[in-house]
Amino acid sequence: MTFQKEIIIGPFERGFHIISNQIINELPIMSGIVNVFIKHTSASLTINENADPSVREDFENHFNLMVSEDGNYFKHTLEGPDDMTSHIKSSLLGSSINFPVKNGIPQLGTWQGIYLCEHRNNALKRRLIITVTGD
Amino acid sequence: MTFQKEIIIGPFERGFHIISNQIINELPIMSGIVNVFIKHTSASLTINENADPSVREDFENHFNLMVSEDGNYFKHTLEGPDDMTSHIKSSLLGSSINFPVKNGIPQLGTWQGIYLCEHRNNALKRRLIITVTGD
Amino acid sequence: MTFQKEIIIGPFERGFHIISNQIINELPIMSGIVNVFIKHTSASLTINENADPSVREDFENHFNLMVSEDGNYFKHTLEGPDDMTSHIKSSLLGSSINFPVKNGIPQLGTWQGIYLCEHRNNALKRRLIITVTGD
Numbered sequence: 001m002t003f004q005k006e007i008i009i010g011p012f013e014r015g016f017h018i019i020s021n022q023i024i025n026e027l028p029i030m031s032g033i034v035n036v037f038i039k040h041t042s043a044s045l046t047i048n049e050n051a052d053p054s055v056r057e058d059f060e061n062h063f064n065l066m067v068s069e070d071g072n073y074f075k076h077t078l079e080g081p082d083d084m085t086s087h088i089k090s091s092l093l094g095s096s097i098n099f100p101v102k103n104g105i106p107q108l109g110t111w112q113g114i115y116l117c118e119h120r121n122n123a124l125k126r127r128l129i130i131t132v133t134g135d
Numbered sequence: 136m137t138f139q140k141e142i143i144i145g146p147f148e149r150g151f152h153i154i155s156n157q158i159i160n161e162l163p164i165m166s167g168i169v170n171v172f173i174k175h176t177s178a179s180l181t182i183n184e185n186a187d188p189s190v191r192e193d194f195e196n197h198f199n200l201m202v203s204e205d206g207n208y209f210k211h212t213l214e215g216p217d218d219m220t221s222h223i224k225s226s227l228l229g230s231s232i233n234f235p236v237k238n239g240i241p242q243l244g245t246w247q248g249i250y251l252c253e254h255r256n257n258a259l260k261r262r263l264i265i266t267v268t269g270d
Numbered sequence: 271m272t273f274q275k276e277i278i279i280g281p282f283e284r285g286f287h288i289i290s291n292q293i294i295n296e297l298p299i300m301s302g303i304v305n306v307f308i309k310h311t312s313a314s315l316t317i318n319e320n321a322d323p324s325v326r327e328d329f330e331n332h333f334n335l336m337v338s339e340d341g342n343y344f345k346h347t348l349e350g351p352d353d354m355t356s357h358i359k360s361s362l363l364g365s366s367i368n369f370p371v372k373n374g375i376p377q378l379g380t381w382q383g384i385y386l387c388e389h390r391n392n393a394l395k396r397r398l399i400i401t402v403t404g405d
Contacts (some may be wrong), residue, residue, distance in 0.1 A: 002302045002404040004370060006377075022137060032137045032268045033367050033403075035171045035303045039379030046226040049176045054210040058219050059226070061208045066201065066336065073331045075324040084328050091316040091329070095382070096368050098170050098231050100266040107141075107264050110176030112230070123368045129286045129377050131370040133268045133403045134137040134167075146358050167272045167306045167403045181361040184311045189345040193354050194361070196343045201336065217344045233305050235274060235401040242399050244309030247365070263338075268303075269272040 003028045003132040012043075012118040014082070016056035020114045022128060029104040032134015037096040039127040042086030042120050044093035050113025058059045059117075063089050086119035093117050101132060138163045138267040145260045147253040149217070151183075151191035155248045159263060164239040167269015172231040174262040177221035177255050179228035185248025187220035194252075198224050228252050236267060273298045273402040280395045282388040284327035284352070286318075289322050290384045293400060299374040302404015307366040308398040312356035314363035320383025329387075333359050356389035362388050371402060 009022055023036055040044050051053040067088045069081040076084040097114065100107040116126065144157055158171055160236040173180050184190040202223045204216040211219040232249065243249075251261065279292055293306055307344050319325040337358045339351040346354040367384065370377040387395065 004301060004372060004377075007328050028193050031139060033168065033266050035304065035370060037368070037370050037377070038317045039377070039382065041317070041379070041381050045231045047176070049211075049222050050152075052211055055219065055222055058209050059213050059223065061379050062202070062206065062223050067210075068331070070334065073334075073335075074328050076319075076322055082254060084325065087319050087325055088332050089331065091385075093226055093365055094229065094364065098172070098233055098368055100172050100264045102139060107139075107172070107174070109176070109262065111176050112174065115226075127379065129370045131303050131404075134266075151380055166274060166326075168303065168401050182311070182365045183361050184346075184357050187346055190354065190357055193344050193346050197337070197341065197358050200341075228361055229364065233307070235305060235307050235399045236315065237274060240275075242307070242309070244311070244397065246311050247309065250361075269401075 001030060001135055004128050006127060008125050008127055011123050012116060014121050017116045018050055018115045021112050024106055026087055026130050027101055027104050030132050030134050032101045032132055033098055034101045035131045037099050037129045041090055043126055044090040044117045045097045045113050046093045046117060047081060048115055049111055059083050061117045074115050088127055089119045094127045096098060100123045136165060138187050141259050141262060141264050143262050146253060149253050149256050151194045152251045153185055153248045154251045158249050161238050161265050162236055163267060165267050165269050166237045167267055168233055169236045170231055170233050170266045171263045176225055177259055179225040179230060179252045180232045181228045181252060182247050183250055184246055185196045186207055187256055210223055217256050224254045271405055276397060276399050278395050278397055281393050284388050286317055286329045287386045288383045289386045293384050295375050296400050297371055298402060300402050300404050301372045302402055303368055304371045305366055305368050305401045307399045311360055313396055314360040314365060314387045315367045316363045316385045316387060317367055317382050318383055318385055320358055322372045323334050331378060352391050
């Protein structure tokens, strides 16, 4: 059995956003592996702490230092200083997440939420594909 | 066919630990994709060099510099200086690994081992879910 | 249904290389999840911008700064200054990518390409395993 659906969400402000419900509400009654994939190279997906909003602020601040827009060695900056840095942040976090599902219930830990990480200053809506393989 | 099992391992000291056997011993006689998922936001999973213990030490030292506890911009530090840094390290490495399996034999390279990366100073046991989809 | 095939590609120069066609040409007419796995610990896989070669140069330059070979705390340097740094870069980017496929067509975004990230100065050929689960 295979389930596959594209959803369109956002646009989001630059930063880290919890989208758990938008994903979980789409899951079919299956058991297996869920892959959520973002069809973009300047936004990404990760799983992290879902309760304290300051975690998402700290993520944004840390990533802005670790992949600084002041890097004068960047060549790919046609769309602005947040262009190349967004690509790097995207690969550090990843374009997909994978997690187990059991009878349609995602098997996430108590404190785990799904983040959409928007790295651009002025982003449009984002396309995601949810695929579930299993029984 | 779908296989899914939760295991509880540890606790581990802060650092990078090889847990290959604890995962491999659970694999069913299937061919397909294995997803190993950690149900926590301050520990993570990765695949890397399995032979020289100094690799794991170097990982710990490098991650402590790349995500320094001296970062005075962190707000989410209620549980100590290793609180927010653990969340960031966790997303950089990832909450799951995926690898191929053939007739129950993991198709890892000769030098590849499965790491549990414990980012907290005083961690409890960790819950992992192993899921295999395929035939 | 499960598809699984090992391919050998390269050798590649140190840097970031697009290998989309080498992967896509192998995909069977299935719908589900594709896992591409690299059986090495000093090269990695990621998905990023596929059009402008300067993106791949910027990636190489940024990773060389973020994981500098000047780090005097590295112990695992028997094979040279690019030894331990390659392991760290490999875990930051990951040893596998996962993406959706529909009737044999990879569901990547317009600007997304598959990168092989070669972190060693003098690498040999690299072994990859492509696995597809689904229908």
